[in-house]
Amino acid sequence: EDKVVQSPLSLVVHEGDTVTLNCSYEVTNFRSLLWYKQEKKAPTFLFMLTSSGIEKKSGRLSSILDKKELFSILNITATQTGDSAIYLCAVEATNTDKLIFGTGTRLQVFP
Amino acid sequence: KAGVTQTPRYLIKTRGQQVTLSCSPISGHRSVSWYQQTPGQGLQFLFEYFSETQRNKGNFPGRFSGRQFSNSRSEMNVSTLELGDSALYLCASRSSLGQGVQAFFGQGTRLTVV
DSSP: OEEEEESSSEEETTOOOOEEEEEEEOOOOOOEEEEESSSSSSSSEEEEOOOOTTOOOEEEEEEETTTTEEEEEEEESOOOOOEEEEEEEOOOEEEEOOOOOOOOOOEEEEE | OOEEEOOOOOOEEEHHHHHEEEEOOOOOOOEEEEEEEETTTTEEEEEEEEEEEEEOOSSOOTTEHHHHHHHOOEEEEEOOOGGGGGGEEEEESSSSOOOOOOEEEEOEEEEEEO
């Protein structure tokens, strides 16, 4: 059965810290891996990764995929209180268009 | 361009009742997916519609059903509600299918079953 596992489940840091969120997956016919940020209700898109070793970057956030070891990491440098959210990892397979989500990592950034 | 709109935003129902949730995708988007989000389970896929056809269905009982109209708006229905159906129901729309097509989520409907 396809599954996505995220770790840690919860993370508490101080502003300025750097965090690394992990996502491992077991999916047949992998197509892409996506990261979302969920602050209140609607998850908002961060990155889509399809190729191994190519880092995607947006400001203080970056992500990379390892298709051999079946995992991805999301890095956030110089964290701010506005980064507090649930970060969701999802995987899409080629034989279906549904997204398989992990349970998410709850990040809390304190001043 | 308006985003994905879900109505109602909040709903309280009693056990045994049925409920219908609505999702209007971004204009021009033809794919609508539904997810159930609970604290312990994360987002669980319910079903996906494209051009009025159900393409995929998740592992939910038959009490959960949906449909999509010709204008791409979608409805989700849950009959004989149970306490465990309390959750945030999220809808996502995409312009088309295939690799690299981003899904946009609505604000969700918070359903509480008492």
